[in-house]
Amino acid sequence: QVGLQESGPGLVKPSQTLSLKCSVPTDSIRDYGAWSWIRQPPGKGLEWMGAVVDDGTTVFNPMFGSRTSMSINMSSADIILHLSGGTPENKAVYNCATQSGMSKADYFSTWGQGILVTVSP
Numbered sequence: 001q002v003g004l005q006e007s008g009p010g011l012v013k014p015s016q017t018l019s020l021k022c023s024v025p026t027d028s029i030r031d032y033g034a035w036s037w038i039r040q041p042p043g044k045g046l047e048w049m050g051a052v053v054d055d056g057t058t059v060f061n062p063m064f065g066s067r068t069s070m071s072i073n074m075s076s077a078d079i080i081l082h083l084s085g086g087t088p089e090n091k092a093v094y095n096c097a098t099q100s101g102m103s104k105a106d107y108f109s110t111w112g113q114g115i116l117v118t119v120s121p
Helices: none
Strands: 005-007 018-023 034-040 047-052 058-060 068-073 078-083 092-099 108-111 115-119
Touching: 005 092, 018 034, 018 092, 018 115, 034 068, 034 078, 047 068, 047 078, 058 068, 078 092
Parallel strands: none
Antiparallel strands: 005 018, 018 078, 034 047, 034 092, 047 058, 068 078, 092 108, 092 115
8 A cells, every 4th residue: 555644734824725735655646546635523524525636637525615626746746735715614634545536435545644734823
């Protein structure tokens, strides 16, 4: 299994854009169908946020509206997540994962350890 590592600020202020990076071993970036972000707010279930593939095509969960963007850098082997409109409800553990396709129903093969992000003034 490929090692995924999430990174970014653990604390963001309200209205700030949350930006996270998922680092992938360079020799693995082309081995998987899709790269996804999933989050889990405290006391709640998993929320699939969306996925990106190697040509930059993205698909997002409608529950986030237009607030979410994702990108992939094949050279540095990074997957970037941006979530705008920060509110305390965005407090969650954010994970990146590999999937067989670009749907929340597609198979998840590998997960990162996750990063806790809190939204607070």
